[in-house]
Amino acid sequence: MTTDVGSESTPQLAEDLLKRPAGPGQRVHAVLHRQPALSPAIVLILAGVAFTLLNSRFYHLQNLSLIAQQVAVVGSLAVGQTLVILTAGIDLSVGAVMVLSSLVMSKLVFDHGVPGVLALLAGAVLAVAAQTLNGLLVTRIKLPPFIVTLGTLSIFTAVTLIYAKGQTVSLQPGGFLLWSADTVSIGSLHLTNGVLLMIALYVVMGFALRYTAWGRHLYAVGDDAEAARLAGISVNRVLLSAYMVAGLAIAVAAWILVGRVGGGDPNSGLNANLESITAVVIGGTSLFGGRGAVVGSLIGAVIVQVFDNGLALAGFDPNYQVLSVGVLVIAAVSVDQWIRSVKA
Amino acid sequence: MTAPVLEARGLVKLFGRVVGLNDVGLSVAGGEVLAVIGDNGAGKSTLIKCLSGALVPDRGEILVDGVPVHFKRPQDAREAGIETVYQTLAVAPALDIASNLFLAREIRRKGPLGSVLRMLDTREMKRQAAEHIQRLGITTLQNIGQAVETLSGGQRQAVAVARAGAFGGKVVILDEPTAALGVRESAQVLKLVRDLRDQGLAVILISHNMPHVFEVADRIHIQRLGGCAGVITPASHSMEDAVAVMTGAKTLTSASGS
Numbered sequence: 333m334t335t336d337v338g339s340e341s342t343p344q345l346a347e348d349l350l351k352r353p354a355g356p357g358q359r360v361h362a363v364l365h366r367q368p369a370l371s372p373a374i375v376l377i378l379a380g381v382a383f384t385l386l387n388s389r390f391y392h393l394q395n396l397s398l399i400a401q402q403v404a405v406v407g408s409l410a411v412g413q414t415l416v417i418l419t420a421g422i423d424l425s426v427g428a429v430m431v432l433s434s435l436v437m438s439k440l441v442f443d444h445g446v447p448g449v450l451a452l453l454a455g456a457v458l459a460v461a462a463q464t465l466n467g468l469l470v471t472r473i474k475l476p477p478f479i480v481t482l483g484t485l486s487i488f489t490a491v492t493l494i495y496a497k498g499q500t501v502s503l504q505p506g507g508f509l510l511w512s513a514d515t516v517s518i519g520s521l522h523l524t525n526g527v528l529l530m531i532a533l534y535v536v537m538g539f540a541l542r543y544t545a546w547g548r549h550l551y552a553v554g555d556d557a558e559a560a561r562l563a564g565i566s567v568n569r570v571l572l573s574a575y576m577v578a579g580l581a582i583a584v585a586a587w588i589l590v591g592r593v594g595g596g597d598p599n600s601g602l603n604a605n606l607e608s609i610t611a612v613v614i615g616g617t618s619l620f621g622g623r624g625a626v627v628g629s630l631i632g633a634v635i636v637q638v639f640d641n642g643l644a645l646a647g648f649d650p651n652y653q654v655l656s657v658g659v660l661v662i663a664a665v666s667v668d669q670w671i672r673s674v675k676a
Numbered sequence: 677m678t679a680p681v682l683e684a685r686g687l688v689k690l691f692g693r694v695v696g697l698n699d700v701g702l703s704v705a706g707g708e709v710l711a712v713i714g715d716n717g718a719g720k721s722t723l724i725k726c727l728s729g730a731l732v733p734d735r736g737e738i739l740v741d742g743v744p745v746h747f748k749r750p751q752d753a754r755e756a757g758i759e760t761v762y763q764t765l766a767v768a769p770a771l772d773i774a775s776n777l778f779l780a781r782e783i784r785r786k787g788p789l790g791s792v793l794r795m796l797d798t799r800e801m802k803r804q805a806a807e808h809i810q811r812l813g814i815t816t817l818q819n820i821g822q823a824v825e826t827l828s829g830g831q832r833q834a835v836a837v838a839r840a841g842a843f844g845g846k847v848v849i850l851d852e853p854t855a856a857l858g859v860r861e862s863a864q865v866l867k868l869v870r871d872l873r874d875q876g877l878a879v880i881l882i883s884h885n886m887p888h889v890f891e892v893a894d895r896i897h898i899q900r901l902g903g904c905a906g907v908i909t910p911a912s913h914s915m916e917d918a919v920a921v922m923t924g925a926k927t928l929t930s931a932s933g934s
Contacts, residue, residue, distance in 0.1 A: 365823070366823075539793070539795075540794075543793075543795045543796050543798075544793075544794045544795065544796060545780075545782040545784070545794070545796060546794070548771065548775055548779070548782065548796075549779075549780070551768065551770060551771060552768035552771060552779060555768045555769055555770050555771070556766075556768060556769065558764070558766070559764065559765070559766040559767060559768060560766075560768060560779075561730075561750065561766075562730060562750055562760070562762050562764070562766035563750070563766045563767070563768070563776075563779045563780050563839075564749075564750050564751045564754050564779070564780035564781070565779065565780045566749070566751070622768070622769075622770050623770050
């Protein structure tokens with residue numbers, strides 16, 4: 333690329349510059365470029381230390397257990413959101429699909445006496461089908477994901493409300509669907525099965541994204557869909573699969589939601605959708621696609637909950653939590669912009 | 677000359693009311709470099725996209741080793757042994773060199789890890805990628821684990837060419853491989869073109885650069901206004917002739933030279 337015009341007068345100027353040790357900024361850039369989940373991890377650690385200093389009750393295992401339990405629904409939902417965002421899309425309907433799925437699960441058991449396992453399966457099939465609809469509209473009709481899911485957000489929300497007829501469903505304790513809320517104690521750490529389900533979801537998806545061809549194709553499609561197509565990847569199939577697998581993650585989130593609500597509530601999880609996007613963005617996944625790691629979304633979801641919890645313990649007005657999340661989102665996207673500019 | 681590896685007959689491609697290709701034929705044999713030249717909008721890219729499966733021609737037939745084929749997707753052409761380096765390179769910037777070389781043909785682990793868990797054999801892919809790059813004599817790529825977006829234009833080109841040449845296909849199509857490159861990198865790419873030819877592959881080279889074309893091509897296919905204006909060789913015609921035919925200042929009397 334470089335032609336050596338005028339190199340006699342200033343010999344090796346460029347090479348001198350290249351040999352110069354990389355500045356701290358460049359080195360940080362290079363590391364973050366390889367590990368997009370690193371910056372949210374640092375934020376989480378710093379926040380943990382700060383909130384512990386403000387109120388030592390923060391780091392008590394009981395409090396940490398509470399945070400974990402509160403994170404489980406949005407954390408699981410964020411897995412599905414991550415898949416879609418990695419393809420350079422966005423899914424505004426995951427929350428609505430989750431609520432609809434959780435309501436169907438609960439009502440099948442409550443109204444029709446369907447065994448819990450079958451109700452769970454039916455809810456999962458519904459979530460995958462709803463996401464397949466999103467995926468088909470994106471790949472076949474070539475609509476932007478934002479528009480598709482904005483539309484289906486309204487549709488699924490309306491279907492939920494029509495189906496619920498304004499009623500909530502409370503399940504009998506001890507049923508299969510409420511298993512997700514059962515406590516699992518490790519010492520004085522009191523987790524729920526839902527938390528473990530969420531962690532399992534992250535392990536499976538982390539593996540699939542990192543170690544399978546499907547995962548790489550997802551990144552390649554999100555990075556540059558046309559290049560991926562020319563390289564021989566079936567772009568539409570990869571896109572559709574992203575939405576469908578997101579449906580599975582939504583089903584897990586719905587199951588955990590049933591456990592937390594104790595049944596089906598059409599008005600539950602109202603903010604879950606935006607919270608899932610927030611978690612993904614704070615977690616370092618690029619809204620422009622092709623960059624990020626699913627573990628970042630877990631960290632992102634935990635960060636939001638940690639700020640919520642920590643600020644409350646420190647005696648701040650709850651509105652400061654909303655404010656801090658806003659600052660975090662903008663900071664996270666700024667870092668992403670910096671990482672994506674390749675100058676290192 | 678030996679039988680053509682890749683042959684196209686009477687290709688027609690319309691974009692709405694715009695004629696992209698009008699009854700174009702072409703043939704290339706193993707161990708031969710066929711250059712395709714033409715002015716902007718002459719149909720060069722449309723022609724090679726039809727050959728590489730990126731576009732489906734409206735009419736005409738394509739034969740590989742004398743057998744008619746119908747490419748619907750780039751994968752189809754690839755499976756038939758036709759590898760293409762696109763002008764846009766078609767690399768995934770965030771993935772590393774090895775991952776890009778093996779994009780859409782990844783190697784899985786042996787045993788249940790690969791067959792059940794579909795786990796990739798990253799180490800083996802890196803090893804083979806390094807081997808391919810060495811065999812092709814590409815010296816500009818040092819670290820196989822580097823993300824492609826951190827590479828220079830010439831290095832990215834080398835990655836794309838290595839991907840096309842690495843998998844022992846029959847035909848390699850290169851679309852403007854030297855357009856974005858400096859003098860030294862261009863020379864390296866042209867050397868790669870000759871190496872691929874000497875390995876017995878058929879090479880189709882699309883280029884604007886007349887000196888490059890006359891340096892490596894065995895035959896030159898001239899596109900003009902969507903049709904084929906003739907096929908010449910560097911021995912039979914001069915660069916001036918080629919440019920004159922390309923721009924329409926001159927027409928070839930014996931137009932069919934294949």
